[in-house]
Amino acid sequence: AQSVTQLGSHVSVSEGALVLLRCNYSSSVPPYLFWYVQYPNQGLQLLLKYTSAATLVKGINGFEAEFKKSETSFHLTKPSAHMSDAAEYFCAVSDPNFGNEKLTFGTGTRLTIIP
Amino acid sequence: EAGVVQSPRYKIIEKKQPVAFWCNPISGHNTLYWYLQNLGQGPELLIRYENEEAVDDSQLPKDRFSAERLKGVDSTLKIQPAELGDSAVYLCASSPRGETQYFGPGTRLLVL
Numbered sequence: 001a002q003s004v005t006q007l008g009s010h011v012s013v014s015e016g017a018l019v020l021l022r023c024n025y026s027s028s029v030p031p032y033l034f035w036y037v038q039y040p041n042q043g044l045q046l047l048l049k050y051t052s053a054a055t056l057v058k059g060i061n062g063f064e065a066e067f068k069k070s071e072t073s074f075h076l077t078k079p080s081a082h083m084s085d086a087a088e089y090f091c092a093v094s095d096p097n098f099g100n101e102k103l104t105f106g107t108g109t110r111l112t113i114i115p
Numbered sequence: 116e117a118g119v120v121q122s123p124r125y126k127i128i129e130k131k132q133p134v135a136f137w138c139n140p141i142s143g144h145n146t147l148y149w150y151l152q153n154l155g156q157g158p159e160l161l162i163r164y165e166n167e168e169a170v171d172d173s174q175l176p177k178d179r180f181s182a183e184r185l186k187g188v189d190s191t192l193k194i195q196p197a198e199l200g201d202s203a204v205y206l207c208a209s210s211p212r213g214e215t216q217y218f219g220p221g222t223r224l225l226v227l
Binding site: 009036041042043044045046049090094098099101102103105106107108 | 118119124131146155156157158159160163171206208213214215216217218219220221
Protein backbone atom coordinates (compact mmCIF):
# COMPACT_ATOMS: atom_id res chain seq x y z
CA ALA A 1 0.00 0.00 0.00
CA GLN A 2 1.08 3.54 -0.64
CA SER A 3 0.38 6.71 1.23
CA VAL A 4 1.53 10.29 1.59
CA THR A 5 1.61 12.52 4.63
CA GLN A 6 1.47 16.27 4.26
CA LEU A 7 2.89 18.02 7.29
CA GLY A 8 0.93 21.14 8.15
CA SER A 9 -2.65 21.52 7.05
CA HIS A 10 -2.18 25.31 6.92
CA VAL A 11 0.90 27.27 5.94
CA SER A 12 1.19 31.06 5.85
CA VAL A 13 4.05 32.94 4.21
CA SER A 14 4.65 36.57 3.40
CA GLU A 15 4.55 37.72 -0.20
CA GLY A 16 8.07 37.37 -1.62
CA ALA A 17 9.13 34.77 0.96
CA LEU A 18 10.11 31.16 0.36
CA VAL A 19 7.29 28.66 0.06
CA LEU A 20 7.96 25.19 1.48
CA LEU A 21 5.20 22.57 1.57
CA ARG A 22 6.16 19.21 3.02
CA CYS A 23 5.25 15.77 1.74
CA ASN A 24 6.54 12.40 2.92
CA TYR A 25 5.60 9.17 1.22
CA SER A 26 5.37 5.51 2.05
CA SER A 27 5.68 2.99 -0.75
CA SER A 28 6.82 -0.58 -1.15
CA VAL A 29 8.09 0.17 -4.66
CA PRO A 30 9.86 3.21 -6.15
CA PRO A 31 6.94 5.57 -6.53
CA TYR A 32 5.68 8.17 -8.90
CA LEU A 33 4.97 11.40 -7.01
CA PHE A 34 2.80 14.38 -7.88
CA TRP A 35 1.86 17.82 -6.65
CA TYR A 36 -1.54 19.22 -7.54
CA VAL A 37 -2.98 22.67 -6.80
CA GLN A 38 -6.66 23.43 -6.22
CA TYR A 39 -7.95 27.00 -6.40
CA PRO A 40 -11.28 27.79 -4.72
CA ASN A 41 -14.23 26.19 -6.49
CA GLN A 42 -12.00 24.67 -9.13
CA GLY A 43 -10.68 21.23 -9.91
CA LEU A 44 -7.14 20.05 -9.30
CA GLN A 45 -4.37 21.13 -11.65
CA LEU A 46 -1.08 19.27 -11.99
CA LEU A 47 1.91 21.35 -10.85
CA LEU A 48 4.63 18.76 -11.39
CA LYS A 49 5.40 15.06 -11.24
CA TYR A 50 8.34 12.78 -10.53
CA THR A 51 8.57 9.60 -12.58
CA SER A 52 12.03 8.26 -11.72
CA ALA A 53 14.03 10.53 -14.00
CA ALA A 54 15.71 13.66 -12.58
CA THR A 55 15.25 13.99 -8.82
CA LEU A 56 14.73 17.76 -9.05
CA VAL A 57 11.51 18.40 -10.88
CA LYS A 58 10.44 21.80 -12.16
CA GLY A 59 6.78 22.58 -12.60
CA ILE A 60 4.49 25.39 -13.58
CA ASN A 61 4.25 28.79 -11.89
CA GLY A 62 7.85 28.64 -10.61
CA PHE A 63 7.35 25.62 -8.35
CA GLU A 64 9.80 22.78 -8.01
CA ALA A 65 10.15 19.66 -5.89
CA GLU A 66 13.01 17.36 -5.03
CA PHE A 67 12.70 13.60 -4.62
CA LYS A 68 14.83 12.42 -1.70
CA LYS A 69 14.74 8.66 -1.33
CA SER A 70 16.78 8.65 1.88
CA GLU A 71 14.23 10.92 3.53
CA THR A 72 11.17 9.52 1.68
CA SER A 73 10.26 13.10 0.92
CA PHE A 74 9.00 15.14 -2.00
CA HIS A 75 8.74 18.69 -0.67
CA LEU A 76 7.38 21.49 -2.84
CA THR A 77 9.19 24.83 -2.96
CA LYS A 78 8.98 28.22 -4.61
CA PRO A 79 11.64 30.88 -4.01
CA SER A 80 9.28 33.86 -3.86
CA ALA A 81 5.61 33.65 -2.99
CA HIS A 82 3.03 35.56 -4.98
CA MET A 83 -0.49 36.44 -3.91
CA SER A 84 -1.84 34.23 -6.71
CA ASP A 85 -0.22 31.17 -5.06
CA ALA A 86 -2.90 31.14 -2.36
CA ALA A 87 -4.63 27.78 -2.82
CA GLU A 88 -4.81 24.20 -1.53
CA TYR A 89 -1.94 21.92 -2.48
CA PHE A 90 -2.13 18.15 -2.62
CA CYS A 91 0.70 15.65 -2.76
CA ALA A 92 -0.09 12.30 -4.36
CA VAL A 93 1.67 8.97 -4.91
CA SER A 94 1.17 6.15 -7.37
CA ASP A 95 2.64 2.75 -8.12
CA PRO A 96 4.62 2.99 -11.39
CA ASN A 97 2.98 -0.23 -12.51
CA PHE A 98 -0.20 1.81 -12.76
CA GLY A 99 1.39 5.00 -14.04
CA ASN A 100 -0.84 8.00 -13.49
CA GLU A 101 -3.96 5.91 -13.00
CA LYS A 102 -4.08 5.03 -9.29
CA LEU A 103 -3.31 8.16 -7.31
CA THR A 104 -3.41 8.26 -3.52
CA PHE A 105 -3.72 11.83 -2.30
CA GLY A 106 -2.65 13.44 0.93
CA THR A 107 -5.00 15.55 3.02
CA GLY A 108 -3.79 18.80 1.53
CA THR A 109 -2.06 21.97 2.72
CA ARG A 110 -3.81 25.30 2.50
CA LEU A 111 -1.33 28.04 1.59
CA THR A 112 -2.10 31.60 2.63
CA ILE A 113 -0.03 34.52 1.37
CA ILE A 114 0.31 37.52 3.66
CA PRO A 115 0.58 40.85 1.83
CA GLU B 116 -9.49 22.98 -25.94
CA ALA B 117 -12.39 22.65 -23.51
CA GLY B 118 -11.64 21.10 -20.14
CA VAL B 119 -13.61 18.52 -18.19
CA VAL B 120 -17.18 19.73 -17.79
CA GLN B 121 -19.32 18.82 -14.81
CA SER B 122 -22.90 19.66 -13.96
CA PRO B 123 -24.52 20.73 -11.84
CA ARG B 124 -21.90 22.72 -9.97
CA TYR B 125 -23.99 22.78 -6.79
CA LYS B 126 -26.81 20.57 -5.57
CA ILE B 127 -28.86 20.67 -2.38
CA ILE B 128 -31.22 17.79 -1.65
CA GLU B 129 -33.10 16.24 1.24
CA LYS B 130 -31.80 12.96 2.63
CA LYS B 131 -33.24 9.83 1.04
CA GLN B 132 -33.67 11.65 -2.27
CA PRO B 133 -31.82 10.52 -5.42
CA VAL B 134 -29.20 12.69 -7.11
CA ALA B 135 -27.17 12.43 -10.30
CA PHE B 136 -23.99 14.11 -11.48
CA TRP B 137 -22.87 14.42 -15.07
CA CYS B 138 -19.38 14.57 -16.52
CA ASN B 139 -18.17 15.33 -20.04
CA PRO B 140 -14.47 14.45 -20.37
CA ILE B 141 -11.91 16.08 -22.61
CA SER B 142 -12.35 14.91 -26.18
CA GLY B 143 -10.27 11.85 -26.97
CA HIS B 144 -9.62 10.89 -23.36
CA ASN B 145 -10.30 7.18 -22.96
CA THR B 146 -9.99 7.08 -19.18
CA LEU B 147 -12.55 8.70 -16.89
CA TYR B 148 -12.44 8.88 -13.11
CA TRP B 149 -14.93 9.79 -10.42
CA TYR B 150 -13.54 10.98 -7.09
CA LEU B 151 -15.09 11.87 -3.75
CA GLN B 152 -13.55 14.78 -1.86
CA ASN B 153 -14.68 15.28 1.71
CA LEU B 154 -14.11 18.61 3.42
CA GLY B 155 -10.48 18.98 4.43
CA GLN B 156 -9.42 15.79 2.66
CA GLY B 157 -7.79 14.79 -0.58
CA PRO B 158 -9.76 13.17 -3.39
CA GLU B 159 -10.52 9.45 -3.11
CA LEU B 160 -11.16 7.35 -6.19
CA LEU B 161 -14.67 5.94 -6.56
CA ILE B 162 -14.50 4.42 -10.02
CA ARG B 163 -12.30 4.40 -13.12
CA TYR B 164 -13.46 3.71 -16.68
CA GLU B 165 -11.45 2.67 -19.69
CA ASN B 166 -13.79 3.63 -22.53
CA GLU B 167 -17.16 2.20 -21.44
CA GLU B 168 -15.74 -0.46 -19.12
CA ALA B 169 -15.49 0.09 -15.36
CA VAL B 170 -12.01 -1.30 -14.66
CA ASP B 171 -11.74 -0.26 -11.01
CA ASP B 172 -14.89 0.16 -8.92
CA SER B 173 -13.56 -1.38 -5.73
CA GLN B 174 -14.14 1.81 -3.73
CA LEU B 175 -17.66 2.50 -5.01
CA PRO B 176 -20.33 1.85 -2.34
CA LYS B 177 -22.54 -0.23 -4.55
CA ASP B 178 -25.51 -0.35 -2.22
CA ARG B 179 -26.37 3.26 -3.02
CA PHE B 180 -23.94 4.48 -5.68
CA SER B 181 -24.00 3.62 -9.36
CA ALA B 182 -22.23 4.93 -12.41
CA GLU B 183 -22.37 4.51 -16.13
CA ARG B 184 -20.41 5.63 -19.16
CA LEU B 185 -22.48 4.92 -22.19
CA LYS B 186 -20.65 5.00 -25.52
CA GLY B 187 -17.40 5.62 -23.67
CA VAL B 188 -17.79 9.40 -23.54
CA ASP B 189 -20.03 11.13 -21.00
CA SER B 190 -20.56 9.62 -17.59
CA THR B 191 -23.20 9.83 -14.88
CA LEU B 192 -22.73 9.11 -11.18
CA LYS B 193 -25.88 8.46 -9.18
CA ILE B 194 -26.67 8.20 -5.48
CA GLN B 195 -29.93 6.66 -4.38
CA PRO B 196 -30.90 7.25 -1.66
CA ALA B 197 -28.61 10.06 -0.49
CA GLU B 198 -27.49 10.18 3.14
CA LEU B 199 -26.25 13.09 5.23
CA GLY B 200 -22.70 11.72 5.03
CA ASP B 201 -22.71 11.98 1.25
CA SER B 202 -22.28 15.74 1.49
CA ALA B 203 -19.00 16.35 -0.31
CA VAL B 204 -17.49 17.44 -3.61
CA TYR B 205 -17.66 14.92 -6.45
CA LEU B 206 -14.83 15.36 -8.92
CA CYS B 207 -14.57 13.97 -12.41
CA ALA B 208 -11.23 13.60 -14.18
CA SER B 209 -10.16 12.29 -17.55
CA SER B 210 -6.92 11.32 -19.25
CA PRO B 211 -5.47 9.63 -22.25
CA ARG B 212 -4.79 6.08 -21.06
CA GLY B 213 -1.98 6.06 -18.54
CA GLU B 214 -1.31 9.76 -18.83
CA THR B 215 -1.84 12.80 -16.61
CA GLN B 216 -5.32 13.26 -15.18
CA TYR B 217 -7.23 16.48 -15.86
CA PHE B 218 -9.86 17.41 -13.30
CA GLY B 219 -13.19 19.12 -13.66
CA PRO B 220 -14.42 21.80 -11.22
CA GLY B 221 -16.53 19.33 -9.27
CA THR B 222 -20.11 19.15 -8.05
CA ARG B 223 -20.64 20.30 -4.48
CA LEU B 224 -23.42 18.23 -2.87
CA LEU B 225 -25.21 19.19 0.33
CA VAL B 226 -27.63 16.67 1.82
CA LEU B 227 -30.04 18.10 4.40
